[in-house]
Amino acid sequence: MIVDKDPEKLTATTEVTPRSNFIADSFTFVLDIRFSHREFTVEPGDIEVDFRPLTLVSESSEKTSGRLVIRYQLRCLENPSCLANKSYPISDIIIRYVNNDTEKVLIMRIRVEPIYISPRIDPTRQDFPLRFPKEPLVENNLIFFAGLIIVGFLLIVVWPLIRFFIRKRATRRASEEENTYTDKTSFLARLEYLKIMLANNSEPRLVLAQCDGIIADYLRGRRNVPGDSQKSLNVLQRQLQSMAYQEHDPSREEVTRKLIEISSVLVSDQEQYND
Incomplete structure (x- = not known):
């Protein structure tokens, strides 16, 4: 999709692959910039992007004569505010480039279509991370169940002992009071x-x-x-x-x-x- 085009300046296109973005699955956002290398200079570090609430997993770039392609790996998983069955508007992409003749810094703003996150999980995947909304990601089930066992042990063993000592103390206090009276x-x-x-x-x-x-x-x-x-x-x-x-x-x-x-x-x- 061509979102901004000027033959005298730059041409920028964006593309999301695959088109079906499943919850907890990574997908690629591609920014393709084409320009006259004799007139302009564009570097990857001069491009501002903000994909929140999506998580930026990785970023790679490929630069040739008159062309710069940047691939952003995105995922809807780590951020608790990123949920499925919802479209997320993406902030405009800002491209800063230099006019080689005047050495003046120019700015180009790219509007991006919202990205929709499917409520389903990719049926082709057998193993996938899963995070429920507003709940932490459990990376190690062994630690989780060990914690449950420890809590259960405390409730079954330690709590009766605490009650025993409380009752014993109360009985001793009552006995002391009785001895005082008698x-x-x-x-x-x-x-x-x-x-x-x-x-x-x-x-x-x-x-x-x-x-x-x-x-x-x-x-x-x-x-x-x-x-x-x-x-x-x-x-x-x-x-x-x-x-x-x-x-x-x-x-x-x-x-x-x-x-x-x-x-x-x-x-x-x-x-x-x-x-």
């Missing part, structure tokens, strides 16, 4: 601290509220509190609440007796628990 020494120490508070003129109602909280913590932490101990603690808890909300202020002696009763019940319950 440790007689810690509860008795808290009761002794309340006695010190009471001796330092702390508010009796505040001490009663703290005693109520200690009994609640103890009953919540112990799963199997003996019936007698649990009954005694429930009775003491109700008495504490009643004293805390009575009209007149409870005396320090009354509160001290309740502290002693609670301590006795906890000591008795711990002895039964150890037995």
